[in-house]
Amino acid sequence: MKGAAKGGDIGRAAGWSGALLVARREWRAALDGNVAPAVLVVALFASIAPFVHGFFLSGRAELSSFFAPLPWLMAAWLPAVSMRLWSEDLRARTVETWRALPYSRAQLVLGKWLSGAWLLALQLLLTTPLVGLVAVHGDLHATQVLGGYAGALLLGAWMLALGAWISSTTADQTTAYVQTALLVAVFMTLGEPRAWTILDGFAPELLPGTFAARHLSPRLAYEALVGGLFGLDALVLFVGQAALWLWLNARALARDGR
Amino acid sequence: MQPPPFTGILADMPNPLLRAHGLHKRYGAKLALAGVSFDVAPGEVVGFLGANGAGKTTTLRILAGTLAADGGEVEIDGIDPGRSPLAARARVGYLPEHDGLFEGMQVEDLLRFHGASRGLAGQALATRVAELVARLDLRAVLAARVHECSLGYRRRVALAAALVNDPAVLLFDEPTHGLDPLQIRAFRALLRDLSPGRAILFSTHVLQEVEASCNRVVLIDEGRIVLDAPLAVLQAQAKAAGSSIEDLVVERTLARARA
Known part of the structure; x- marks a missing residue:
């Protein structure tokens, strides 16, 4: 056989098909490993525990007991998903294999992030029987269900994007986990009323705490969605910041390589 | 006096599949490549020799598109990887030193x-x-x-x-590392089968490997090409001098060290 012919997309998986190939490989690698499945099961039980507790012990069938603590649970388990996205490749030096394959940095970054988002979506999907329980035994509000799941998906995808960037900066997965979890906690805390009040106190004329809570922390945007308030500003915050983290991830990959 | 490198014979090679011109790379204070230039034409199997740290892996990584050079130009099958990195990478088969699996x-x-x-x-x-x-x-x-x-x-x-x-261009970094003698023989046969129409560049420390598989030798030392010649020419020179190709390679490396 002769070598590949010349041409833009000949000899490579172009566009979305390339990103999906990367995502499928990473998805299978995550499920083949020990960490992701274990974390998935633990996260599933931890996320439904408050609801189950309220349902069986207090007789309350409310989805708010599921959605309220969910951001903090995701802050603990999603960094365990994102930590391996690049750190593992940096440790095993397979990052050079990725660089040698005809993928663009955008395809690699999107593909890896997408594989984490699929795990998140799977975990959220496995919690949907709770909706059935509330429909039968409680007072179900469709907007709360849609808003809650949309908020959880957007917030989780935001955390994964942040974690993917952090993992592209270190070959040590533990470091990636700790740094991501800390950063997520900081961003979430910025949306805490006590935190923004304290920050506002440092510069009352500028109100930095209020600004951070509204425009930097994803917490208020998540809570708005869970409350059934679908606003464009929430979408802009989640998508804009996630895009920034993914861009930083691509920049980190560009170091030394092409 | 340092002997001049053999660069004239193949410098005007028609339509090389792989072209490196003036590659420079620095890791902090250490100069890893200082103007590495060579071409590989279709059908050539080039043995890329050099001591540890001479610049072999750095050169191969730059050619494979996994490391950016600080200066110089690369051309893969007529494509500039700086402008079309994905099209260039699609034409390269790269075997890294650590297998990258x-x-x-x-x-x-x-x-x-x-x-x-x-x-x-x-x-x-x-x-x-x-x-x-x-x-x-x-x-x-x-x-x-x-x-x-x-x-x-x-x-x-x-x-x-x-x-x-x-792929049209094959870059192998220490390809026989870890292979037993039978597997090395099979690899040599594979290279022979692959060579028509392709440019093959492989790095090794083992001179016998080059003599058995290659039709050209490029020797790098401290980031500079110090020898670039067809194997047949080197064999003829060694025979005329009553020495071996190994002696020639060592002589070139020592001459550069003395210079």
């Missing part, structure tokens, strides 16, 4: 993934994987995960991954 993947899945990444699909992908499995004798480990394979098998799996889309 995804440890947890099954060998068959890994080969299929590399093929799909390089645009193969369906029956064409299945046929190509089957060809490589037969050619590199990988049937025994097809269902095994990479981390379960012996060093020899790992090397051959990595080789299969590099060859999966039948």
Whole structure:
């Protein structure tokens, strides 16, 4: 056989098909490993525990007991998903294999992030029987269900994007986990009323705490969605910041390589 | 006085598949490459010799597109990787020094993934994987995960991954490392079969490997090309001087060190 012919997309998986190939490989690698499945099961039980507790012990069938603590649970388990996205490749030096394959940095970054988002979506999907329980035994509000799941998906995808960037900066997965979890906690805390009040106190004329809570922390945007308030500003915050983290991830990959 | 490198013979080579011109690379204070230039034409199998730290791996990584040079130009099959990096990479089969395999993947899945990444699909992908499995004798480990394979098998799996889309330019970094004598023989036969129409550059410390497989030798020392000549010319020179190619290579390296 002769070598590949010349041409833009000949000899490579172009566009979305390339990103999906990367995502499928990473998805299978995550499920083949020990960490992701274990974390998935633990996260599933931890996320439904408050609801189950309220349902069986207090007789309350409310989805708010599921959605309220969910951001903090995701802050603990999603960094365990994102930590391996690049750190593992940096440790095993397979990052050079990725660089040698005809993928663009955008395809690699999107593909890896997408594989984490699929795990998140799977975990959220496995919690949907709770909706059935509330429909039968409680007072179900469709907007709360849609808003809650949309908020959880957007917030989780935001955390994964942040974690993917952090993992592209270190070959040590533990470091990636700790740094991501800390950063997520900081961003979430910025949306805490006590935190923004304290920050506002440092510069009352500028109100930095209020600004951070509204425009930097994803917490208020998540809570708005869970409350059934679908606003464009929430979408802009989640998508804009996630895009920034993914861009930083691509920049980190560009170091030394092409 | 330092002897001049043999660069004139192939400098005006028509339509080389691989062209490196004036490559520079620095790691902090250390100058890794100081103006590396050479071409590889279709049909050439070039042995890239040099001591540890001479600049072989850095050169190969730059040519494979996994490391950016600080200066200089590369051309792969007429394509400038700076302008079209993906099109250039699609034409290169690269076997890194550490094999760069995804440890947890099954060998068959890994080969299929590399093929799909390089645009193969369906029956064409299945046929190509089957060809490589037969050619590199990988049937025994097809269902095994990479981390379960012996060093020899790992090397051959990595080789299969590099060859999966039948690229025009092949870059091998220490390809025979970890292979037993029989496997090395099989690798030499593979190189002979692959060489028509392709540019092959492989790095090694082993001079016998170059004599057995290559038709040209490029020697790098401290980031500079100090020898670039057809093997036949070197053999004739060694014979005339009553020495060996090894003596010539050592002489060039020492001459550079003295200079």
